[in-house]
Amino acid sequence: MTEVAPAAAPESAYSALRHLRRTRQLHRLGNIEWFEAAYRVYLLAIFGGGSVLWISTSVKDGIAAPDTIADVAAHAPTVLGLVVCFALLSGLRGGAQGGPIALEAADVVHVMLSPVDRRRALLRPASQRVRGAMFSSATAGAIAGQLAGRRLPGSLLAWAAGGALFGATAALVWAGSALLAHTLRLPRWVATTAGITALAWQGVAVATDIPGPADRFGSLGLWGWRQHPADLVGVGLSLAAVVAGFLLLRRISLEALARRSALVAQLRFAVTMQDLRTVVLLRRQLNQEQARRHPWLRLRPARSHGFNSTVWRRGWHGLLRFPGTRVVRLAALAATIGVLHGATVRGTTPAMLGSALLCFVLGLEVMEPLSQEVDQPDYNDSYPVERGELMVRHLVAPLVALVPLSLVAAVAAVLTLGGSTRAIAPAAIMALPTLWGGVSGSIVSIVRDAPDPFSSTKQQAFIPPEMAGFSTALRLLLPLVISTLATCTVLLPRAALRNGDSLVGAALRGAVGSLLVIGAVCYWVKVRDRVRVKIRQFMDEGRSQTSAQRQQRSQA
Amino acid sequence: MSAALSTHQLSKDYGDRPALFPLDLEVPKGQHVALVGHNGSGKTTLLRMAAGLLDNSGGEARIAGHLAGTQPARTALSWLSDTPTFYDDLSLWEHLEYIARLHGVADWADTAESLLSRLHLGDRRDDIPTTFSRGLRQKAAIAIAMVRPFEVMLVDEPFVGLDQAGKDTLLELLDEVAAGGATLLVATHELAFVHRVQRLLALRDGALVFDGAPATADVHSLVLPA
Structure with a gap:
């Protein structure tokens, strides 16, 4: 055991690797609950198919007008090029942060530290990653393609195939850029700058007539209608990037692999459990987003040592350590929410759902002090205050932090509405209340995750299986429904605009509606534990009375 | 003849926080070395960089003359971590085989x-090591680290979680490793272990503050933070 090592025998090592991978695959297959897997596929087919059908019905059948077709022919490649540039930015940034491959932690230590050729050992997980990305992206492309095919010349099948080709190529761009950024060890700022430059250039190309860097890639999206062989250059380039990435796999960083292995395993578990809050949190960790060592501003020493002031200061201590990337992301989210609200007012009703979803995500980001409190039950159970009182106070600092973001959203909404001066007052009135209301869903999601000292696991285990799927769906959807309820108030100014009513009056009514939602949620946070205790007492009393009555009857 | 472990200006920083200042070090073949220091002094960082598990911020580390992390370096090196990692679907015996x-x-x-x-x-060979207690996991990791040939062994806090019998067995095994001609570098807080080695290295706040025979060192003061 301690003899000086002989030269390793590579072929036997590779055969061990193959043998163990096969054995482990068999173990995993043996552990699959086939009935449950079939049930999941069934659910996916129902919801996925239903969603595609629902989207399809929103697209009218019948060929578009000739000028629209000409417009698509002229501009679609440039617009679709934006998607490719976004994939490039995402790939470059992901690669610079250690992506796209994720191994098991044990593989990092045992296989990567063994004398097997790392390129050979990594080829399989890397190609699986690329294949997976290509499959999902091609599927999305095919769905989008067949939707476009309903209005544009060409058969639906050709459009679906063209969309799939475009999607697969975008995935290759993402995977190739990620592999190259990682193996070439691109510094993060270089990767971000390169990606943003390409995206900005393409953005300028969309707005003007100059050619964009990804026009050829975008042109692939129209292959259902017309084919330009020159577009295949894009496919070739992206394939070459992936192959180059594979050839450089020996240069992969074990530090990044080790860091990602644990996080990706947790991320997959969180996705399986439909735990959106944990997904957002782990995505941040995966991107190595850490709190700033030096806060943006230092708070002055506390003058008051009361309960309110203590929680308020704790909130700001956390918020003022948000890293720059997170602040930019929050601003971008707020701006997009504003754009979607503007689009809703202009008549695109589904944009309201998008804005609700983004409000939910914004809430998960900005409600960090509350999340931290929920994640530390040992601490907050030891405080000499009622948990509901503590949590409701944790909402104050984040809600105040939303004020500047509401300005961003208001400006974006006004610009989306063509910069009309009539839009300024309603946007100013509604921006903050709709943001506050919109983040209500995330508050519910966070607070609901807090360990419940009043429920027993026994009680949860008694949920009948028929109800389990429904309760899971409800658990996932309820916060989103609350966010949607609070943001659908933007429909009021739209109705006023159509009916010629007062816009300001409609905006005021909408703002009150959104404020009612956030008010109700805050109240729920405050009294949730108390109400649960009362319900529990009520149930216990009922049970004891029933058992006493039974005893009396049996004695009689 | 190349050293078993050498570093040249090897350094590591996490953003603006240095974890290891540029370090020049040479450990000859067959030497038995202890590495001590307070928590956060850079011991694990140094060992993980030598194992190729952490990227260097500067300089280089070599194992048996080969750059850390390269195939020949991995052939020569066995790494025993303080946080053992196992496959959750393989028994201990299957781990050893693999x-x-x-x-x-x-x-x-x-x-x-x-x-x-x-x-x-x-009697635990057919059990899954991820289900073991802390001490048993450590023992399993020791077996895994020693089932294969190596020239250099890097060991991080091997005594944590072990009972006295486990500690004694580990000490015996490490003595056998040393007697077999392999080089040992052991990071530890067990100051009693320090007197069994030929050379003592001490890190404080990422810098090497002692390199010499254990007999000449005041070990207790070396492990205090600055």
Whole structure:
């Protein structure tokens, strides 16, 4: 055991690797609950198919007008090029942060530290990653393609195939850029700058007539209608990037692999459990987003040592350590929410759902002090205050932090509405209340995750299986429904605009509606534990009375 | 003849926080070295960089003359971590088989049997190590690290979680490793262990503050933070 090592025998090592991978695959297959897997596929087919059908019905059948077709022919490649540039930015940034491959932690230590050729050992997980990305992206492309095919010349099948080709190529761009950024060890700022430059250039190309860097890639999206062989250059380039990435796999960083292995395993578990809050949190960790060592501003020493002031200061201590990337992301989210609200007012009703979803995500980001409190039950159970009182106070600092973001959203909404001066007052009135209301869903999601000292696991285990799927769906959807309820108030100014009513009056009514939602949620946070205790007492009393009555009857 | 472990201006920083200042170090073949320091002094960082598990911020580390992390360096090196990692679908015996075979060892079974017996894990060989207690996990990791051949062994806090019998067995095994001609670098807080080695290295806040014979050192003061 301690003899000086002989030269390793590579072929036997590779055969061990193959043998163990096969054995482990068999173990995993043996552990699959086939009935449950079939049930999941069934659910996916129902919801996925239903969603595609629902989207399809929103697209009218019948060929578009000739000028629209000409417009698509002229501009679609440039617009679709934006998607490719976004994939490039995402790939470059992901690669610079250690992506796209994720191994098991044990593989990092045992296989990567063994004398097997790392390129050979990594080829399989890397190609699986690329294949997976290509499959999902091609599927999305095919769905989008067949939707476009309903209005544009060409058969639906050709459009679906063209969309799939475009999607697969975008995935290759993402995977190739990620592999190259990682193996070439691109510094993060270089990767971000390169990606943003390409995206900005393409953005300028969309707005003007100059050619964009990804026009050829975008042109692939129209292959259902017309084919330009020159577009295949894009496919070739992206394939070459992936192959180059594979050839450089020996240069992969074990530090990044080790860091990602644990996080990706947790991320997959969180996705399986439909735990959106944990997904957002782990995505941040995966991107190595850490709190700033030096806060943006230092708070002055506390003058008051009361309960309110203590929680308020704790909130700001956390918020003022948000890293720059997170602040930019929050601003971008707020701006997009504003754009979607503007689009809703202009008549695109589904944009309201998008804005609700983004409000939910914004809430998960900005409600960090509350999340931290929920994640530390040992601490907050030891405080000499009622948990509901503590949590409701944790909402104050984040809600105040939303004020500047509401300005961003208001400006974006006004610009989306063509910069009309009539839009300024309603946007100013509604921006903050709709943001506050919109983040209500995330508050519910966070607070609901807090360990419940009043429920027993026994009680949860008694949920009948028929109800389990429904309760899971409800658990996932309820916060989103609350966010949607609070943001659908933007429909009021739209109705006023159509009916010629007062816009300001409609905006005021909408703002009150959104404020009612956030008010109700805050109240729920405050009294949730108390109400649960009362319900529990009520149930216990009922049970004891029933058992006493039974005893009396049996004695009689 | 190249050193078993050498570093040249090896450094590591996490953003603006240096974890290890540029370090020049040479450990000859067969030497038995202890590495001490307070929590956060840079011991684990140094060992993980030498193992190729952490990227260097500067400089380089070499194992048996080969750059850390390269194939020949991995052949020569065995790494025993303070946080053992296992596959959650392989038994201990399957772990030993897998890792021995990855290192090209054909007749691994006798060695594995002997290691498990000495570490009192014989009756747990068919169990999944991720389900073990802290101490048993550490013992399993020791068996895995020693079932394969190596020239250099890097060990991080090996005594944590071990009972006295486990500690004694580990000390015996490490003595055998040293007697077999392998080089040992052991990071530890067990100051009693320090007197069994030929050379002592002490890190404080990422800098090497002592390099010499353990007999000449005031070990207790070396492990205090600045």
